[in-house]
Every structure is written in structure tokens, then in C-alpha cells.
Amino acid sequence: MEIRLSGITHVYNGAEVLSDITLDVPSGRIVCIVGPSGCGKSTLLRLIGGLERPTQGEILQMGASPPGCLNPLTYIFQDFALLPWRTVAGNISLVLEDHGLGKAEMNAIAENVLARTKLSDFRNALPKQLSGGMKQRVAIARALAVNPAVMLMDEPLSSLDAQTRELLVDDLIDLWTRTPFTAVYVTHNLAEAVRLGHSVVVLSRRPGWIREIVHLDKPLGDRHLGDPELDRQQQHLWSLMRDEARAADAELAHV
Amino acid sequence: MFAVLIALAEIGTQSGFISPLSFPKPSDVLVTFGELYDSGRLWRHLGPSLTRLLIGSVIGVSTGVALGVLIGLFAYVRAGFVPLVAALFPIPKIALLPLFVIWFGIDEGSKYALIALGTFTPTVVATYGAVDNVDRTLIRMGQSFGLSWQSIVRKIVLPGAMPGILSGLRISLAIGIILLVAAEMLGAEYGVGAYILEAGSLYDLERLFAGVVILSVLGVLVSFAIGLLERRVLRWRI
Ligand SMILES: Nc1ncnc2c1ncn2[C@@H]1O[C@H](COP(=O)(O)OP(=O)(O)OP(=O)(O)O)[C@@H](O)[C@H]1O
Ligand SMILES: [Mg+2]
Numbered sequence: 430m431e432i433r434l435s436g437i438t439h440v441y442n443g444a445e446v447l448s449d450i451t452l453d454v455p456s457g458r459i460v461c462i463v464g465p466s467g468c469g470k471s472t473l474l475r476l477i478g479g480l481e482r483p484t485q486g487e488i489l490q491m492g493a494s495p496p497g498c499l500n501p502l503t504y505i506f507q508d509f510a511l512l513p514w515r516t517v518a519g520n521i522s523l524v525l526e527d528h529g530l531g532k533a534e535m536n537a538i539a540e541n542v543l544a545r546t547k548l549s550d551f552r553n554a555l556p557k558q559l560s561g562g563m564k565q566r567v568a569i570a571r572a573l574a575v576n577p578a579v580m581l582m583d584e585p586l587s588s589l590d591a592q593t594r595e596l597l598v599d600d601l602i603d604l605w606t607r608t609p610f611t612a613v614y615v616t617h618n619l620a621e622a623v624r625l626g627h628s629v630v631v632l633s634r635r636p637g638w639i640r641e642i643v644h645l646d647k648p649l650g651d652r653h654l655g656d657p658e659l660d661r662q663q664q665h666l667w668s669l670m671r672d673e674a675r676a677a678d679a680e681l682a683h684v
Numbered sequence: 685m686f687a688v689l690i691a692l693a694e695i696g697t698q699s700g701f702i703s704p705l706s707f708p709k710p711s712d713v714l715v716t717f718g719e720l721y722d723s724g725r726l727w728r729h730l731g732p733s734l735t736r737l738l739i740g741s742v743i744g745v746s747t748g749v750a751l752g753v754l755i756g757l758f759a760y761v762r763a764g765f766v767p768l769v770a771a772l773f774p775i776p777k778i779a780l781l782p783l784f785v786i787w788f789g790i791d792e793g794s795k796y797a798l799i800a801l802g803t804f805t806p807t808v809v810a811t812y813g814a815v816d817n818v819d820r821t822l823i824r825m826g827q828s829f830g831l832s833w834q835s836i837v838r839k840i841v842l843p844g845a846m847p848g849i850l851s852g853l854r855i856s857l858a859i860g861i862i863l864l865v866a867a868e869m870l871g872a873e874y875g876v877g878a879y880i881l882e883a884g885s886l887y888d889l890e891r892l893f894a895g896v897v898i899l900s901v902l903g904v905l906v907s908f909a910i911g912l913l914e915r916r917v918l919r920w921r922i
């Protein structure tokens with residue numbers, strides 16, 4: 430499924446948050462969104478997910494969801510949002526139970542996503558026994574279980590330490606290389622954006638409008654840490670963002 | 685601690701330091717208790733008491749949890765019911781017994797109603813407080829995955845509120861036992877309360893204390909049972 434945003438403008442109590450966003454999320458691609466704090470990234474994700482309606486403009490979902498899709502637009506939360514009273518496997522079955530699937534089918538789906546996220550040995554562990562990185566992998570497995578058309582990820586790695594983040598970026602690249610998925614990936618971390626994004630959307634400070642969309646053509650699997658080409662792109666993104674970020678910071682200081 | 689207190693009382697009464705008129709010998713209380721058990725009168729009193737406590741508190745706790753969840757989830761239910769519950773909470777429920785006797789009859793009905801109301805209000809308050817404390821991101825997660833309303837309540841809200849509900853249950857059931865005895869003292873042929881009242885009016889201290897001991901044991905058992913339940917239901921927290 431493909432998502433097309435055209436002319437999205439959003440206003441909260443008279444304050445414009447997003448301004449005239451036109452953007453394509455092609456099927457099987459990861460679109461990263463970066464921008465200074467408060468520029469409306471999370472808001473944009475909520476609009477795409479249909480949790481709120483844009484003040485102006487249209488969001489079109491084009492094409493059918495993949496076969497076996499149980500929840501077309503699926504969020505991955507920054508704070509994992511796992512049920513502490515359910516095991517890893519139980520947290521995954523939670524999102525399958527309401528769909529009238531047979532027990533065998535649910536188990537097959539759960540085993541499949543646990544294997545893909547390398548969690549098979551932890552299926553009976555409770556969340557409190559897992560590290561932060563493992564918890565986010567469980568959340569990713571849970572999202573994969575419903576075979577979403579588009580994954581909406583709001584800073585999914587920003588509560589993790591730097592090493593864990595690197596590992597998870599590798600895991601995500603791995604997952605995508607085996608079975609491409611479509612995702613909108615909001616992040617503050619430009620290194621993450623240039624490793625995961627097929628395109629990186631740079632938003633201005635509030636009200637967020639699109640400063641530039643940077644396309645990265647190198648296949649995800651070939652992007653390695655310290656790649657000079659990626660470093661150059663990251664520098665370019667930072668040069669776009671630096672002034673915006675500084676201005677946004679100064680604005681917040683005045684509030 | 686129990687053992688020390690009982691031993692002191694026994695020594696005091698044996699030695700005549702404590703007058704038998706003011707405090708019975710623990711060993712005599714035990715003998716009385718044995719007689720009560722042998723004659724089968726123990727069950728004739730305890731049976732109805734337990735039934736009343738069970739039926740009354742099941743009604744009160746289940747409706748209390750249901751209303752508490754609704755208050756916790758829906759702002760308009762909260763606006764309507766929280767003032768009502770706040771108004772009911774401080775009423776000494778026993779004062780309403782005559783009213784319940786008129787409404788539900790002198791027999792079991794009024795006792796069930798009294799215990800139900802007595803356990804209902806603390807359960808509601810504990811439950812909606814517990815629902816308020818359930819992590820909102822979990823509920824939002826459930827909504828974003830398209831879970832049905834019932835699933836969200838059953839699989840996310842109730843388990844998340846369970847620690848608070850169970851600690852409320854301890855208080856509710858203690859209140860339930862107090863009301864049970866009070867109701868039985870005011871009008872019942874059988875029941876632990878009636879037994880204690882009868883003993884008290886005859887100044888039969890051994891029997892009075894045997895009755896009191898039954899109540900304490902009941903309280904300890906209830907609290908033990910809730911402890912077991914907590915350990916089973918809340919294993920994920922340890
Ligand atoms: N429900 C709401 N009602 C009113 N204003 C809101 C609401 N949600 C967000 N805002 C405002 O809209 C602006 C954009 O918020 P949003 O959370 O989308 O920013 P963001 O880019 O995700 O920021 P961050 O990088 O800090 O996560 C902020 O100024 C915020 O105060
Ligand atoms: Mg945000």
C-alpha cells in the first residue's frame with residue numbers, strides 16, 4: 430500500500446503546526462522524517478495513522494493492504510507499550526486474538542515473527558526480565574505479527590543507549606532486506622535517518638513545512654557505519670537543520 | 685505475638701491476678717469452643733454468617749468493580765457517580781439497616797443489602813483510582829492495534845488495575861465482616877453476631893470470647909485468601 434499526503438495543514442487551537450505537507454510514502458520503502466523539536470513530526474504520524482483529521486488537505490491510501498494484513502496502519506511506540514503481565518508470546522498474541530484466527534494459525538504467526546526478531550528463546554519471558562533493546566524488539570515483533578501495510582514509528586530507538594540503537598538499526602535493516610516493509614520513521618538522530626531511510630524528509634521549525642526531501646539510492650544492505658557517502662548526506666541534513674534547530678530552541682526558550 | 689498475649693492472659697487468670705469476672709481464662713475459652721464445635725452449634729452459627737458475607741460481598745464487590753471501571757474510563761459517568769459515591773461513603777451503613785429491613789425484609793435480604801452496600805463503596809473508590817493509574821500508553825496501544833472495546837477492558841484495563849482492586853478488596857471485606865456482625869446483632873436467630881450478643885447479654889465471657897475468636901480467625905483467613913489471590917494474579921510484579 431502507498432500513502433499520499435497532499436497539502437496537509439494542521440492547526441491546534443489557532444496555532445498552525447504543519448503547513449502544506451505534500452509527500453509520498455511508496456510501498457516497500459522507509460521514509461524518515463527529521464526536524465527540530467515541536468515541528469509537528471508526531472502530529473504528522475498521528476494524522477497518517479488516522480488518529481486525528483488534518484485541518485486541511487487529504488491523506489490517500491492507495492492500493493490494497495498485503496494479504497493477511499490485520500491492522501493496516503500500525504504504530505511502534507517509543508516506550509514499547511508492552512503489557513507487563515503478559516509474556517513475550519502473550520504480548521504478540523494480544524494483537525491476534527481479536528481476529529478470529531485459529532489457535533494453530535496464531536501460533537504459527539507468533540513463531541514466525543519471534544524467529545524473525547531472534548526472540549524465539551525468550552517467548553516465555555516477562556517484559557521486566559528483558560533489556561530495553563529486547564523490549565523494543567518484542568514491540569517490533571508485535572507490529573510485524575499483524576502484517577501491517579505501513580508501520581508508523583515515532584522515535585522508536587530514542588529511549589535506548591547508543592550501542593543498543595546501533596544493534597537495532599542493523600536488525601531493522603536485516604528485517605527489511607529479507608521482507609521489505611513500508612514505514613514512516615520519525616527520528617531526531619540523523620545517523621539513523623541516513624542508514625534506514627530511502628528518503629529523508631527535513632521539516633522546518635514550527636509550523637513544519639518540507640525544507641527538502643533527500644533521496645538516498647544506496648541499498649539499505651550496503652550502508653555501513655562510517656560510509657563516507659552517508660557521512661556526506663548526514664552533513665548535508667545537519668546543515669539544513671542546524672539553523673532551524675537553533676531558531677526552534679531560541680523560540681522555546683522565550684515561551 | 686498472639687501466643688505471647690494469650691500466654692500472659694492465661695498466666696494472669698490462673699494466678700488470680702486478673703479477675704475471672706473481667707477476663708476469661710484462655711483455656712476455658714478453648715473448652716467452650718470445643719463444646720460449641722461438638723454440639724454442632726458452631727456450624728449453625730457460622731454457616732449463615734459465611735453465606736451472608738459471601739453473597740453480600742460478591743454483590744457489592746462485583747457491582748463496585750464494574751462501576752469503578754466505568755467511572756475510570758468515561759468522564760460523564762465520573763461526573764454523575766463520583767459525587768454520589770462520595771455522599772454514600774461516609775454514611776455509617778449500619779444506620780441504614782432499618783430502612784433495608786423495610787425494603788428487603790427482616791430476613792436475609794436486608795443483611796445481604798447492608799453488606800453489599802458496605803463493600804460496594806470502598807470497592808468503587810479503590811477501583812476507579814486503580815483504573816486512573818493504568819498506563820494510558822497501553823490503552824492507546826490497544827486502540828492503535830484495533831482491539832475491541834471489550835478486549836481493551838478485559839486484557840489491559842482490568843489486569844492493570846488489579847493491584848489496586850485487590851488492596852481495596854482487603855478493606856471492603858474487613859468492612860463486610862464488621863457489618864455482618866452488626867446486622868446479626870440487630871436481628872438474627874443464628875449467626876456469629878447473634879451468638880456474641882446472646883453471650884454478652886448473659887455476661888458469659890467464655891462464649892463471648894469464643895465468638896470474638898471466631899471473628900478474628902475469619903478476618904485472618906480472608907486476608908490470607910486475598911494474599912494467595914494476589915500472589916497468583918500479580919505474579920508478574922514480583
Ligand atoms: N493535542 C494537541 N493539542 C494542542 N497542541 C498540540 C497537541 N499535540 C501537539 N501540539 C503542539 O503541536 C506542536 C507539534 O507537536 P509534535 O508533538 O507533533 O512535535 P514533534 O515534532 O513530534 O516534537 P518532538 O520532536 O519534541 O517529539 C507542538 O508545539 C505541540 O505543543
Ligand atoms: Mg514527537
